[in-house]
Amino acid sequence: MRVLAVLIRLEGGGAEASVARIIPPLLRRGVIVQRASCEIAWPGEQSDPSRSLANPYGDNPLGWLRSAWKLRQQVLNFRPDIIHVHCERPELIVAIAKWMHWLGRVPIIVTEHTREPWKQHPIVGRVVRRILTAHSARFVACYTGGKAGISVIYNPANPELPARDLPAALERIVVIGRLNDGKRVSWILNAASRAKVACPIVVTGDGPARRHLSILAGLLALDVTFRGFQKDPWSDVRSGDLFVTASSFEGEPLAVIEAIAARVPALMSRISGHEGLAHSPDQLFSSVEGLVDRLKFAMEPKGLSALIPSLRFRETILSARSPESVADRWVREYDILANES
Structure with a gap:
């Protein structure tokens, strides 16, 4: 065929x-x-x-x-x-x-x-x-x-993503995906500024919103690296990283599923495509202000560890994929x- x-x-x-x-x-x-x-x-x-x-x-x-x-x-x-x-x-x-x-x-x-x-x-x-x-x-x-x-x-999910070690503290914020208006990466940059996040932000992906986001990062005085498209965006993700997505709509959000596979702490917007993939309500936010609160939670002692999916939850999500x-x-x-x- x-x-x-x-x-x-x-x-x-x-x-x-x-x-x-x-x-x-x-x-x-x-x-x-x-x-x-x-x-x-x-x-x-x-x-x-x-x-x-x-x-x-x-x-x-x-x-x-x-x-x-x-x-x-x-x-x-x-x-x-x-x-x-x-x-x-x-x-x-x-x-x-x-x-x-x-x-x-x-x-x-x-x-x-x-x-x-x-x-x-x-x-x-x-x-x-x-x-x-x-x-x-x-x-x-x-x-x-x-x-x-x-x-x-x-x-299909990537079954070969290795699980990361349990993090001690927040070291970086990681964004992975197409850079367009629907992904609302500007929410993440604005929330990081308001939460006074001191760690670097790494953005992997490309798209029409990249220039605007680069300007916004400069205006907010954030330490942001734009890596562009990468064939394996998870190869650079390590313990201490926090994956964040603020998408306005999703069907089957591959980046979220791969974050679960790699057991990377994650925060995600409260949309129907994300809610079924969140293992805790602490992961979800509905606005920039809500993301500010979630980022502050991630910076607390043991806050990052609370955002990591259990092995059982990981297996449940990956088994059908x-x-x-x-x-x-x-x-x-x-x-x-x-x-x-």
């Missing part, structure tokens, strides 16, 4: 990391996955012009149409049995290509990576979803608590879709 995975980029986000992680176990099960990217890679990320759907016309109907035409060419060359779509921009491009009858009868499966898809562009989202539904696209969520009747297949079990689920889903088409 041949699957064409259409992504925003080849690397850099949770969806991209999840697809990359599942490719080897799928290949062992006879499923060949080729990836296509809709946008230009950020510095340091993998880039392959032969798999790029990026266009020179920008984010407008002409550019979308050009990207859909490039998708048609990739389908003709790769001849997939299934097109697997991840995130909003890929949904848009695939919907246009389907509407133009450029993809033939290749069945489509869509993974929802956020609990509120198309929240920023609801009108476009309704049109896209109607086109995909009209062409019998199958929808799967990577999180629980979604729409009734939709299958749930978790994103092993790459092998997730690959088995996807093979079954692909088989169902192929037999229905």
Whole structure:
């Protein structure tokens, strides 16, 4: 079986990391996955012009149409049995290509990576979803608590992340993820300033908000290092680090799951995608002021240790997210879709 995975980029986000992680176990099960990217890679990320759907016309109907035409060419060359779509921009491009009858009868499966898809562009989202539904696209969520009747297949976690030693005191704040407005990294910088955090802050990831965040860090006189994209963002994380995420929405937050796997103390915004992954209410905050209080708690004696998940909680979260079990689920889903088409 041949699957064409259409992504925003080849690397850099949770969806991209999840697809990359599942490719080897799928290949062992006879499923060949080729990836296509809709946008230009950020510095340091993998880039392959032969798999790029990026266009020179920008984010407008002409550019979308050009990207859909490039998708048609990739389908003709790769001849997939299934097109697997991840995130909003890929949904848009695939919907246009389907509407133009450029993809033939290749069945489509869509993974929802956020609990509120198309929240920023609801009108476009309704049109896209109607086109995909009209062409019998199958929808799967990577999180629980979604729409009734939709299958749930978790994103695979990294089973090889070693657990860190128990920390003695807070030494660094660590932020990992795409730098865009939805991640609200500015909350973290503002809260660190108000809490009078003296330790360094390390930000791993890239995105359109990086320049603004760099300026903000300077204005707040914070010791912030921007590492950009890193293939293994957890290789630099050590005992004494506190992982913080202030995302405004998530489906299956990969960075939080990997923090649990590495038993790194974590603070996270109070959103539906995070609440099921928090082992203690002390980890959650709903505002910048709430994060200030949580950071002060982490700086107290034994505060950091209270934010570390137990081994039992870690095993509960990771057991359903092993790459092998997730690959088995996807093979079954692909088989169902192929037999229905």
